[in-house]
Structures are given as C-alpha cells and as structure tokens.
Amino acid sequence: WFGEGADKVESLLCKRNEFTINCSGFDSQGVNPTVFASVIMRKDFRPVVNYSVPTQVNISFTVSSILDVDEQLQLLTSFLWLDLVWDNAFISWNPEECGGIQRISMMTQNLWLPDIFVIESVDVDQTPTGLTAYVSNEGRIKYKKPMRVTTICNLDIFRFPFDQQNCTLTFSSFLYTVDDILLGMEKEVWEIVDTSRNLIKTQGERELLSINEATPKMAVGSSLHDQIMFHVAIKRRPGLYVINLLVPSGFLIAIDALSFLLPVESGNRAPFKMTLLLGYTAFLLMMNDLLPASGIPLISVYFALCLTLMVTSLLESVLLTYLLHMVTTQPPPMPSWLYSLVLRYITATECCNKGSQKENRGPGHNSIHLPGQKDPVALAGWEPGPGKAELNEDPQSTWAESEQEIQRHRTMDMWVKFSLALDTLLFWLYLLFMISSLITVIAL
Template identity: 25%
Template sequence: MLEYCTKSILLYVSVLITQGYANDDARRLYHDLLIENGYNRLIRPVNNSSDKLVVKLGIRLSQLIDVDEKNQVMTTNVWLRQEWYDMGLTWNPDEYGGIQFIEVPSDNIWLPEIVLDNNADGNYEVTLMTKATLHQNGLVVWEPPAIYKSSCTIDVEFFPFDIQRCSLKFGSWTYDGNEVDLVHICANKNSSDYGRHIEMGIDLRDFYQSNEWDILNATAQKNIKRYLCCPEPYPDITFNITIRRKTLFHTVNLIIPCVSISFLSVLVFYLPSDSGEKIALCISILLSLTVFFLLLAEIIPPTSITVPLIGKYLLFTMILVTLSIIVTVIVLNVHFRSPATHTMAPWVRRVFLHILPKLLIMRRPSQERDKIHKTWVRTCNGIEARGDNFSEIKYLRRYDHANLRRHTEELRLLGEAENLPTFRRRLLAPEIQGAIDGVIFIADHLRKGDYTSSIVQDWKYVAMVLDRLFLSIFTTACIVGTFGILLQAPTIYDDRKPLTPVHPSVTCFSS
C-alpha cells in the first residue's frame, strides 16, 4: 500500500513538472506576442494603411430553433467562423518548445467586428466571446457561438404547404471594402468570381434535426453595395436558407378538420325538413369555421399581399355554408306551403314532379287508391256505402231490420244519390233523404281533404327534389373546390430530399 502511494505521488509530481515546462513556453509566447512586441488590438493588422485585409467568413448551423411566422423572425443557433492573417502574431515554433498554435482571449486581439445586419432584436454581436486560435504563420481562427434572430419575410400564399427563404446577412460594422474584404471560407481563388456564389455555403455537419422544417438549400452569396453618400464599397456575405415545412402536424390538426367541416355542410340537404334542425346545423358549421379563422389569424402574419391557401379554403367553405343557409330557408318555405297560401304553377309541377325526379333517380311512392264499388253491403253494424268518391268506409246510420226492409229499394239508388235531381230526392223518405244529405256533406269534406293533402304532399315532394338537387350540386362543389384549392400547393409535388443529415466529408469547412 505504501509503495502504491509513493508511485502515485511521483507520477503526479512528474506531470506537474512537465506541465510547468509546457505552460512556461506558452506563457512566454503569450507575453512576447501580446505584451513584449507592443501589439495593439485597436489597429488593423496590415503593413500599409492602403492594404486590404481579407477576412474569410463561414457559419456552421447547429439548430434551427424557431421560425415565427407571426412576427416574421427566424431564430438560429450558429457558430460564426472567421479567419484572417495577422502578421503581428507570428513566431518560430522552435523558439517556444515546438508550439504550433495557442488559444488567447479574443478581447486581446484585433477583431473584424462582423455583425448580423438583418437582425430582428437589436443584438448584432455574438453570444459568447470565446478564445481565438493563433497559428505560428499568423493565421487567426475565431469561431464563437451565437443565437441570432434574423428578420425573414414570410410568404403565406401556400400555408401550411409552404416553402420559406430566409437569410443571414453578415458584414463588417466598422470597415469598408477597401479596408476589410469579406470572402466566403470555401471560396476558391482560381475561380472567376472568387466565391461570389457558394452552392453549399453553410456547414450542416452538426445540424440538429428540426421537427417542423426541412432544409432544402443552403447557399452563400457575396454582395458589394455602394451608397450614394460614400464612394467606398461595402461587401457582405449573405447565407440563404431554403426551408420546407413538414406538413403532418398541420394536416392532422388543421386541414382534415376543415375538410370534414366542409363536407358537413353538404349533409344539411340530406337532413329531413320535418326535423327542424337544418338551420341549426348550418349555424353550428358557420361558428366552427369562424373559430378556425380566428386560429389562422393567430398563426400567420397580418399581411394584405396575399391570402394563404388554408384561408382560401376556409373562405370557400364559409361561402358554401352561407349559400346552404339561403337554400335551406327556400327549401323550408317550399316544404310548408299549402293550397291556402300558394298555388302550384304548371311548370313547377312539370319540372319538379316529373322531369327532375327522373334525372335525380328519385321515385315517388305510388298512391294507388283502393277501387271503390258503387254498391251497398249490409253488415251487422249497419249499411256500408262503397263508391268511387269514397276512400274509406262511410257509415250512414243503423236501422232496425223493419226499416231496412222497407227502404231496401231506395238504398240501391244511394250510390248515385249525388247525381239525382232535387225533385227526385224529395220522393224519398225523410230518413233516407237526411242520410243522403249527410253522405253528400261527408263526401265533399273528404274530397276537399284529399285534395288539400295531395297538394301539401306535392309541395313536400318539390322540397325533397330541391334538397336532392342541391345535395348533388354542393357535393360536386365541395369535391372540386377541395382538390382545386389544396392541390395548388407546390410542395405536394416537391420530391426533393432535405440536405440533412450531412455526411462529415461533404463540406469545404475545416474541422
């Protein structure tokens, strides 16, 4: 046990001595570079003031945190990689124990002051001032992390099947293009445009997959802008990100409910008019669409440039529901008509009772009436009269057998009693004459009732034909409108695969 403790102490002391020598070389190098040589971090590191310092710039996208459509802001987590040569920070590795590079606080060296020009929160700088890496040939590499909120113009035309194009525009806050020239880190000096456009301009090797967006394109573009006030050029590097929304969430929570509500409006015409719930169903559907409109207003920006795709569909459905309410009111008005209030025109009878039912494959139940014979039948309850003018059995009255025998011959004429002249009726016995008058009154009343019922049933059938007609029209309109509007979205036909995940070898960035 004692021997083990002794060996451990000796090993620890040897490591401390080794680190002491190593740290002594690094301490001496740091002192010579930044203190002894009189290095000034406020002066641009060039030999002549007219020389142009080239700063290479690149970003490594770590995470697409959020795309706020309402406020038109994209939040990203990036590493901003910057490289330049500072000839005041070179050394001979042999004089400092073979040290090839050293990390120093970025506050102690000159920085090109690269900021995000199109930021949306007023925060232009990086999140953390990390250390910079100095190489023995004067190369300075600084890659601080940053969470940027950049402005992004949201195109809501095809929402929620949309593709957005956002950008991160970086430029020097202090220096113009004659003092500091910005070049993409993957730019090739041998190319004709020297990195004006980089197809794969963003490092996506460490990108954390987004649950809402797919990255389709990530390019970089160098721009040179000149202002009227100043002759100097002002370069910037713009990183363009093309993202496509993943549609599963909005399809399940927005599209399918809207389509279901749209087709519910068709069922209004299948609901019987006697139920009294047709208007209530229409109003309920209209209120549901209003809730979806309010939900949509909370998601998308309040723009007047274009109407989003889902907004067009909701507006189309709301128009259909409004028209269905108007048509339902008309159908109910027709359904409850009667001969006392309306007279059915001949063309209405011809079109809605004969022509349209055949076209709509509707068959009205047959109304065959029992054949009525103009004969009298003696039963145990009395005498039953059956004739063509009666749809039911009419009871005259009950006679005793003596009276029945006496008036048997007269009762045979009862079937034709309505057609007898008045002077012939007077020849009958008073009892038979009273019975005939009662039968005639009942027959007239039943005849009028049958006529009224027939007209009412005709109006109800016209209402049924209207319901079936508009059921076909609105069903066709819903199907055509649904496919015609939703299939306008280009992402439905976009089969491009996202760029992520990226293989570690597919990049021009150094590790």
C-alpha cells in the first residue's frame, strides 16, 4: 500500500511539473522564446488540467469616453477599456531560478483568450490586433483591450434636455457555458466609477453618473451561460440647450406678453404680434436641428404651447380690433349673461379704484378715442347732458332720438369695457403661463 501511495504522489508531482517552464533561457538579456513552445502549442485549448473544472475569468472595465447617443436609432456608442484576468495552468516558473523575473508580456495571438463580448452590441468588434498580455510566474494572465462599442439602449427623451439615461452593458461568453467559464469581478464597482470619471477628459454632451452591477444567468436553449450586467447611468449637459432654446423662447414670450401694454385702440398691437409670431416660427425652424429626431420631448410640448399662446393672443388682438370697429358703426345688443358679467367686473374695479377716481374726476379721464369717430366720446362713465335739439323739431321725436343715442352709447361703453376686461384676462393668463413654465423648468 505504501508503494502504491508513493507511486500516486510521484505521478501527481510529475503532472504538476509537466507544465513548469525550464528557466535556462531566462537571463538578463531576455527570454528565450523556445521555452514557451509548449504553451503556444496548447493555445487552442482551454488552459486547464482537469476539464471538469471551469475557468474563472474576472472582468473589469473603464469608460474612457461617451462618443455618441443616437435617440432616433436608440444606440449608445462608447469607448471602453476591458480588463480580463484568468489563470493558465500550462504556465509556471520559479522566479528564483529565472533571474528574478516574475512577469513578462506575450502576444495575445500566442495565448488562449476567453470569448467575452457585450450582448447589447450591434456592431462588429473593432478591437485592434497585435495586442499583448501580461503573464505572471504563477500563470495569471492579465489582458487589457480597447473596445469601441455601439450598444442598444432604451433612450427616454421626454425630459430633454434634462434627461438621464440608463444603458446596460452585459458581458458574457458566446461559446462557453457555466461548466466551462465562470465570470467574476476584478474590481469593485466604485473603483470602476472613480477610474472612469478620472479618465474621461472630454467635455462632451453626456457625463457619467453611476454604474451598478447585476449578475443574472442567461439561458440559451438548454445551455446556461454566465454573465455580468452593468447599468450605466449617463446625463445630458443641458447648458447648450438652455441658452439656445429656452432663453430665446422665454424672451420672445415675454415681449409678446408686454405687447398687451400697447393701447388697444391704436391698431398697432396686431401687426406687432404678427411680427413676433413670424420671428418665433423662424426661431423654431432654425433650432429644429438641436431637438431629438424622434419622440416627443417635453420641450417640444412647451414650444407648441408657446406658439399656441402667441397665435391665441394674435387672434385676441384681431377680435378686439373688430369689436372696437363695430362699436363705431352699429354695436349689437349685448346678451344678458354677458351684460351681468361686465357689470360685476365694473363694480369690482370701481370699488378697487374708488380713491383714484375721486382724485381724477376731470372730464375725459377714462375716454377712449375709437377709430372712425369724428369726435372723441367719453365712454367710461358717460352721462347725457341737456339736449340741444332745434326748436322747430317735434319734442317727442327729439326725445326719442336722444334716448336712442344714450342707449347706443351705453351699449358702446359696455362692449368697450368687455373688450378691456377680456384683454386684461388674457394678459393675466399669459403671466400665469410664463410663471408656471419657469417653475417647471427650474423643477426639472
């Protein structure tokens, strides 16, 4: 029994020493390439002695730059440095017998490489050829390769330009199952994030926020593949879009709101608003290239609301111009419900401005000179004076005409005050929309 045991131990030692590299070629002048001939011959096979034992491959990566984000095609293009670490059982040597050399570099074409790829990738692997890897005296392989990766990413642009995206990078093996390759982490996630932030030197449109890790298994038919999933959160830098989109739009809307201060009877408000509307339309056409090519972001809804509000204010100015022109010809009778609303509005405004009216009671204080009238008429607070009819006319006819004139001027006064009340209401709606829009932008 002792003889058989000694034979087994000796057999195991022989197998262990079978892959130990002879250090006769290691000296201060370099490494003799012939000593790795046996390793190069086995590069087509997974470097394990027992094939029932899976190879542990540890993964780490660094985001060097975010090159492009295509919202229309839902693609993310980034540049990565992928780090792979695994053990090669066919390589080992004693540093003390090899001139103290503990690590050398070898061409990757002479080594077995795990087929790790990104599942979300939709482009051909553009890894350059002729790369090298570090090999330690214990057979530990450290391989770093650059990758330009174009991956599918579900991009949500509703909050553009304040949007944040969460893209996924899943590393797995295409050929080997969990019986052959197991994946692990070479670095902690926080180390990956810190290294990536320090390495990114370009101040592009996107910036890296965070990276989270998940390790689900992937089933392909009856096979089970190991994989490591990383959720990469990126954010858009909104400064360019705020200066080129939001600020000019806010200025145009503010000027359009201030145009309500123009006298409505002057007839200059509608042409001014038309000019602003044409300018805003030209602004949207020029800034169309800055907006996403697909989807409906919130900022597009904001622009549509601004355009709708400017068109509504223009229509309101046209309506007021039509009403004031109609007042100078033949004002129609006012509906009773509208008449009561205008009376309530007049009562409320007179109560608020009672003090100022007492100080400024002079004639013509609230008068509006309407286009088409020969003489200005004080419509607000107008009271009929003594008649100046001709003595040779019928008194009853003169009194009837005087009553018709008084009724006509009252109707004119109510329509004018309705127009002014409508103008004031739309002005406050304008201010309310501007304030709510500003609060929304700040909240985003």
